[in-house]
Amino acid sequence: MALGSLAAGCGPAPAKPSHPATSSPRASSLPVATSAPRPLVLCPGALDETTSDRGWFALGTSAPPSSATPAPSPGVISPAAGPGATPSAVYDAEGRLVVAWAETPGVRLRRLEGGRFQDLPPISAGNVGGFGAVTLSRDSVGRVLVSFFEDTHVRVHRIEGNAVVDLSPKKPPPARVFSIPGPPRIITCPLVVQPVAPAQLAVDVEGRPLVAWAEAGIGAMRAVVHRWTGAAWVTWSSPGIGPVDACAPHTKNITLTSDPKGHPYITFRKDRAISVLAWTGSAFTTESEIVPKHDAIFMGDPWITFGPKNVHWKAWNEQVTDQGGLRYRVHVWWSDEKGSREAKQPADRPLFGQILAFAGGARPRIAVLDTSGPRSELRVVAWENDIPVELTGGPGAADFPPARSHGSLAVALPEGSAPPAVVVRGGSEIAARIWSAGAYHAPGGAAEPEDGLGRGVAEGVPPVLAMRGGKVAVAWLVDGAKRTIVVRRWTGCTWETAPELPLEPGRPGSGLRPALTIDVEGRVLLVFSTSAGGAMVVARWDGRSWEILHVARKEGAPGGPHAGQTLAFGVEMDESGAPVVGWADRAKSKLGLSRFLEQGQALRLISSDPAPVYITPAMTTDGAGRPVVGMLDWKIGAFVVYTRRLEGDRFVNLPPWTSPPTPSTGFPPERFDLAAGPSGELGLAFRWNPAEAPYVALFKGSSWTTLLAPGAAGAGDAPGPGGSPAITFDEAGGLHVAYADRASGEVLVKRFVGGAWSASGAGAAPGDSVSRSEGASVDPAIAASGEAVCVAWSEREGGEGRVLLRCRR
Numbered sequence: 070m071a072l073g074s075l076a077a078g079c080g081p082a083p084a085k086p087s088h089p090a091t092s093s094p095r096a097s098s099l100p101v102a103t104s105a106p107r108p109l110v111l112c113p114g115a116l117d118e119t120t121s122d123r124g125w126f127a128l129g130t131s132a133p134p135s136s137a138t139p140a141p142s143p144g145v146i147s148p149a150a151g152p153g154a155t156p157s158a159v160y161d162a163e164g165r166l167v168v169a170w171a172e173t174p175g176v177r178l179r180r181l182e183g184g185r186f187q188d189l190p191p192i193s194a195g196n197v198g199g200f201g202a203v204t205l206s207r208d209s210v211g212r213v214l215v216s217f218f219e220d221t222h223v224r225v226h227r228i229e230g231n232a233v234v235d236l237s238p239k240k241p242p243p244a245r246v247f248s249i250p251g252p253p254r255i256i257t258c259p260l261v262v263q264p265v266a267p268a269q270l271a272v273d274v275e276g277r278p279l280v281a282w283a284e285a286g287i288g289a290m291r292a293v294v295h296r297w298t299g300a301a302w303v304t305w306s307s308p309g310i311g312p313v314d315a316c317a318p319h320t321k322n323i324t325l326t327s328d329p330k331g332h333p334y335i336t337f338r339k340d341r342a343i344s345v346l347a348w349t350g351s352a353f354t355t356e357s358e359i360v361p362k363h364d365a366i367f368m369g370d371p372w373i374t375f376g377p378k379n380v381h382w383k384a385w386n387e388q389v390t391d392q393g394g395l396r397y398r399v400h401v402w403w404s405d406e407k408g409s410r411e412a413k414q415p416a417d418r419p420l421f422g423q424i425l426a427f428a429g430g431a432r433p434r435i436a437v438l439d440t441s442g443p444r445s446e447l448r449v450v451a452w453e454n455d456i457p458v459e460l461t462g463g464p465g466a467a468d469f470p471p472a473r474s475h476g477s478l479a480v481a482l483p484e485g486s487a488p489p490a491v492v493v494r495g496g497s498e499i500a501a502r503i504w505s506a507g508a509y510h511a512p513g514g515a516a517e518p519e520d521g522l523g524r525g526v527a528e529g530v531p532p533v534l535a536m537r538g539g540k541v542a543v544a545w546l547v548d549g550a551k552r553t554i555v556v557r558r559w560t561g562c563t564w565e566t567a568p569e570l571p572l573e574p575g576r577p578g579s580g581l582r583p584a585l586t587i588d589v590e591g592r593v594l595l596v597f598s599t600s601a602g603g604a605m606v607v608a609r610w611d612g613r614s615w616e617i618l619h620v621a622r623k624e625g626a627p628g629g630p631h632a633g634q635t636l637a638f639g640v641e642m643d644e645s646g647a648p649v650v651g652w653a654d655r656a657k658s659k660l661g662l663s664r665f666l667e668q669g670q671a672l673r674l675i676s677s678d679p680a681p682v683y684i685t686p687a688m689t690t691d692g693a694g695r696p697v698v699g700m701l702d703w704k705i706g707a708f709v710v711y712t713r714r715l716e717g718d719r720f721v722n723l724p725p726w727t728s729p730p731t732p733s734t735g736f737p738p739e740r741f742d743l744a745a746g747p748s749g750e751l752g753l754a755f756r757w758n759p760a761e762a763p764y765v766a767l768f769k770g771s772s773w774t775t776l777l778a779p780g781a782a783g784a785g786d787a788p789g790p791g792g793s794p795a796i797t798f799d800e801a802g803g804l805h806v807a808y809a810d811r812a813s814g815e816v817l818v819k820r821f822v823g824g825a826w827s828a829s830g831a832g833a834a835p836g837d838s839v840s841r842s843e844g845a846s847v848d849p850a851i852a853a854s855g856e857a858v859c860v861a862w863s864e865r866e867g868g869e870g871r872v873l874l875r876c877r878r
Contacts, residue, residue, distance in 0.1 A: 124831040125839050125860075125875040128541065128559050144511030146179050146186050146492065147172070147499040148836040155202045156499050158481040158492040162211025166481055166490050166512070167228065169205050169215055170499060171197040176217060178233065181501070181512055190233045192226055194219045209274040209329075211484075216272045223270065223278045223297070236276045242295040242302050247319050249285040258316035266322045273331035281335055283321035285313045290321050292346070292353070294333045307346055307353035310337045326373040334373050343371060345383070357409065361387050369397070374429030380405045382412075384427050384435055396421045396441045401452075403433070415450060415457045422448070426480040434460070436480040436489070449482065449489040449504070461489055461504050495814050498835060522564070523555050526863045526870040530582050531740075531795075531848035534861045534874075537587040538854060543861050544585050544595060545872050552576045552600070554583050555872075556610060558593055567593070567610045574606040574620045575599030584640045584688075586648070594618075594648050596637040605635040605652055607665075607672070618648075618665065619672045639688025641696045649696045649715070651688040653680065660686055662696065662715060675718055687743035691751070697723075699743040699753060706730050708737060708764065710753055726753060726766050726773040738793070746798035754794040754806055762787065763794045765806060767821070776804075776821055786826040786833070788819045797853045803827075807839070807851040807860050816840040816849045816862045831877060832860075839875055840864075 146156075146168050154170040161167055166181040167189075175194035179186040196219065197203065203217045213228040214236075221244070225236040245268065269281045281294040291308040311321060326334040332348040334356065347356040361368040365387035372384045381404045386397040399420035401412040412433075414420060422439030425447075434451045449460040460483060481490040488504040502509035526532065527548035535542045541559040546552070554577050556567035570577075576599060577583065583597040593610045607619035639651035649664045650672065661677030680686075685701040696715045701708060708728040713720045741755040751768035761779035765788065768774075777787045788794060792809035799805065803822035810817045815838035820827040832839040839860050840846035849862040859876040 125877045127873075127875055128564070128859075144501045144503075145498060146501055147177065150177075150494060150499045154494055154499065155477045156479045156492045156494055157203050157205045158479045158490060158501070159205040159207060159213055160481055160484040160487045160490075161207070161213045161228065164485055164487040166487075166501065166503070167205060167213045168479075168492050168499070168501065169203045170494075171202045171217070176203055176215065178215065178228070180228075184512055186501070186512075189228060189231065192224070192233060194224060196220050204270065204272075206272055207274075208276055214272050214276055216270055216278060218268070218270060223280060225272055225276055225278050227276055238278065238297045238302070240302075242280045242297075243304060245282055245293075246284045249313060249315065249318055250287055254315070256315050263317040263320045265319045269323065269325035271325045271327045271333070273327040274329055275331065277331060279325060279327055279331075279333050281323060281325040281333065283310065283323045283337065285318040289313060290318065292323050292335050292337065294325070294335065294348070296331070296333070305333070305348060305353070307335070310344070311339060322370070324370050328375050336371055336373070341368070343368065343385070345371070345373070356381070357383070357404065359383070359385060362389075364389050365398075366390070366395070369424070372424055372427040374427050374433065376403070376429045376433060377431055378405065380429075382427070382429050382433050384424055386422070386424060391421070391441075394441060396439075397423060399424060399435075399437055401433075401435065412452055413455060413457050415459055418459075420448065420450065422446075425478070426482050428482045434482040436482060438478075447480070447491060447509075449480070451483070495812070498813060522557055522861075522872045522874055523566075524871045525549070525555070526872050527580065528870060529848070530580060531793075532850050532861045532863060532872050533583055533585050534850040534852045534859060535586045535593075536852040536854035536857065536859060537589070537591070539857075540587055540591050541852075541859055541874070541876070542585055542587050542593045543872065543874060544583055544593075545863070546577060546581070546583065548579060552579060554595065554597060556585070556593060556595060558591075558610075558612070560591075560612075565612060568615060570608065571615060571617060574608075574617060575604060578636075581636065584637055584651075586640050586642055588642055588648070589646055594640055594642075596640040596650055598636045605637050605650070607637075607640070607648070607650060638686045639698075641688060641690040642694065643690070643696055643715070644694030649675070651686065651696075651698055653684075653686060660684065660698070660700065662698065675715065676720055683737065685737045685739060685741040685755075687741050687753075689743045689745045689751075691745040691749060692747045693749075697743065697745060697751065699741070699751075701737045701741040701753075701755060703737045708755075708757075710741075710766075712743075712751065712768070723751075723768065724772060726768070726775075728764055729775065729778050731757070731779070740793040742794060742796050744796045744798055744804075746802050746804070747800055748802060750798060750802060750804075752796050752798065752804050754796045756791075756793050756808075759792065759811055760790050762789055763791075763806075763808065765794070765796070765804075765821070767804060776826075786819065786828045787821075788817070791817075792847055792849075795849050795851045797851045797858065799853050799858055800855055805851055805853065805858055807849040807862075809847045809849060809862070810835060810838070813838065814845050816846045816860060818851070818858075818860060840873070 150170055150172055156168055156170045158168045169178050176192040178189035180189055197217050206214045208214055215226040217224050221241045223238055227234045227236055271279045277297050279296045283290050283292055286308050289309045290311045290313055291306050292310050294305045295302045323335050323337045335346050336343055343359040345356045346353040367388040369386045374382045384401045386399045389398050402409055403412055420437050422437040425438055426436040428434050432451050436449045439446045451458050451460055478493045483489050490503045492501045503512050525547040527546040530546045532543055532545040539561045544554055544556045546554055558565045577597045578600040581598050585595045595608045598605050609616045609618055635652040635654050637652050641649050643649050647665050649662055651662055653660050659677045660680040662675040663672045664675050687699045689697050691697055698713050700711045710726040712723040738755050738757055744752045754763055754765045756763035762777055765777040766773050766775045788806050788808050790811035794806050794808040796806050803820050805818055805820050807818045813835035815835055818832040818839055820830055846862050846864055849860050851860045856878050857876055861874040863870050863872050
């Protein structure tokens with residue numbers, strides 16, 4: 070990592086109690102903006118409430134007991150559906166969203182009514198499997214049909230009011246044939262297990278199922294379709310759909326669709342083309358043949374749907390090279406008795422991506438997920454009189470909830486006045502989001518939750534957080550043409566927002582994380598580096614206005630001549646109450662500390678030492694008010710952290726920490742956190758690989774102990790794969806580790822106490838996470854003061870991000 074990105078590393082750990090300052094830093098003569106302070110009164114959610122054992126809560130709301138049943142995330146349909154559950158979603162005739170998924174011992178159903186998901190009677194079944202597992206569709210009057218395979222049996226149910234009616238055939242369809250007809254032959258086949266192509270299931274508008282697959286016939290493969298008439302299965306077949314693979318005849322794929330009359334449509338690959346066969350009532354005939362464009366690398370299976378007046382719609386994608394990368398170009402065609410033609414694409418924005426849903430009727434609709442850009446985009450487009458209409462707002466809809474890690478998703482296309490909806494399984498949780506007011510929102514959720522502090526956070530730059538007594542301060546970088554830093558302070562009952570920073574010192578540098586702390590008088594000290602040469606700025610906000618305490622000039626500061634190009638990575642209050650700033654000089658490859666002393670004096674250098682440009686620094690203050698600096702380095706075969714404690718004006722070297730042997734090579738990670746406990750403990754944490762556990766170590770007495778490392782066996786309740794960790798100590802010496810969980814996309818907090826990772830505690834599991842919110846939760850910061858612990862994090866929602874905060878006692 071280059072020294073230029075040092076300030077994007079970990080910010081300060083929580084400020085610890087210190088003695089009152091004996092003097093104040095010199096105020097700047099720069100003009101400042103002002104805002105009136107708000108009165109300090111107690112209110113629900115205040116951190117100095119005497120009641121302990123609280124769950125995670127937003128400041129300004131009543132804190133729930135940690136023993137209470139955790140409130141589900143907004144829009145959650147099932148908090149623990151299991152990693153194999155694949156949801157399906159559709160709107161019923163009344164515009165209510167219905168969701169189904171396989172869950173032992175059968176199929177679960179829930180319906181959205183009055184802003185809440187309500188249970189419908191579950192369907193008991195044995196082994197639910199097959200392609201898509203559970204499928205939802207609508208009958209001719211808009212009632213929802215549920216269909217799935219139970220082993221070889223076909224199950225079909227219809228939702229009627231609050232009841233679920235069983236329409237399943239009384240016997241399974243004829244058995245599938247896997248052998249090759251004709252006299253036995255001796256052939257030699259490679260010892261490779263080939264997967265069996267899944268049987269296809271469709272349900273017509275009267276609720277009668279159709280089942281299809283491909284099997285070997287005389288001299289060629291054939292398509293076999295079985296249709297339930299209500300009393301028996303009838304069988305139709307179409308020969309000659311391709312040659313027989315003598316070693317793997319069971320691998321031939323076909324697709325199945327039913328038209329409004331209950332007639333089957335099947336598709337199969339033949340050379341590079343895809344043939345579409347339609348049942349006429351007496352035989353299968355070739356309805357069309359889809360030939361890929363000359364530049365197509367691969368063509369996906371087509372989706373088929375139907376409109377009025379016997380109009381047929383088809384959609385498929387082709388893998389092509391576009392703008393130097395691989396993308397999936399989407400084609401949509403429609404045909405009637407006059408012929409076939411390609412539907413128009415949205416102006417200047419042709420469709421690319423994976424087709425998730427396709428529906429016909431008088432207003433054909435398609436849902437496409439494009440993951441080829443910097444952020445996934447879910448687009449829903451309808452055709453009205455052959456004119457494409459974007460239903461989800463175009464590029465502004467890029468960030469829908471599956472921007473977080475997810476296992477599978479389903480789209481419910483709009484029906485009537487019902488908007489597009491997406492159902493996501495992330496980890497074991499299934500949740501829904503519905504398009505409204507230009508973005509996807511959780512149904513029934515508040516438009517702006519009480520734990521939301523503000524919007525516009527720069528992507529990839531975590532917020533910074535500090536606590537002292539009952540006060541909390543949060544700051545985050547807002548990127549863009551008018552780059553600035555937003556600072557907010559919790560006074561005990563209300564949130565105050567600092568006025569805009571003065572422009573004379575320069576705008577904050579792009580992608581550079583600021584640092585902040587709270588002094589004994591409750592004032593917020595902010596340190597940041599500007600984009601103009603990396604000059605360091607120190608400012609203080611007293612609840613009314615900003616005082617610019619330091620601006621690095623060309624001739625000096627933070628500690629001497631020609632030290633203007635500096636990046637701040639921490640600010641703490643020492644035992645005398647004076648601010649101490651940690652900085653890195655990227656021009657001279659140095660790390661140093663500077664302190665404000667008596668009134669009238671400038672920032673004075675305490676110490677600076679050579680440091681490689683790729684060092685990742687962090688800063689904290691121990692229980693005695695002594696600043697501690699940590700430097701993460703990578704040596705051949707291991708990571709090393711060097712720590713130094715400031716005692717007066719003299720540094721004392723502490724024993725270095727060395728990681729277990731690692732095959733990692735190159736530079737250390739860009740984020741590294743350091744925290745100090747109440748009895749002289751130190752903790753460090755960082756992550757090298759998001760697919761593995763982080764490194765966590767504890768210094769106690771005179772030596773380091775590695776608590777967690779990638780590949781550690783038996784980690785149990787320790788932090789798992791995910792984003793960069795942030796750490797703090799509570800007043801009892803418990804070590805808290807906050808991180809964005811890779812599987813669920815939620816912020817979790819794990820606690821190490823009594824020599825082990827705690828097996829319980831609010832916020833430690835995806836079903837009871839700290840964040841439990843709509844967007845992709847990332848980049849947490851954590852701090853503690855007294856009995857309270859708070860976590861701030863950012864989320865991506867729509868075209869911008871936001872910052873949220875929750876606390877626990």
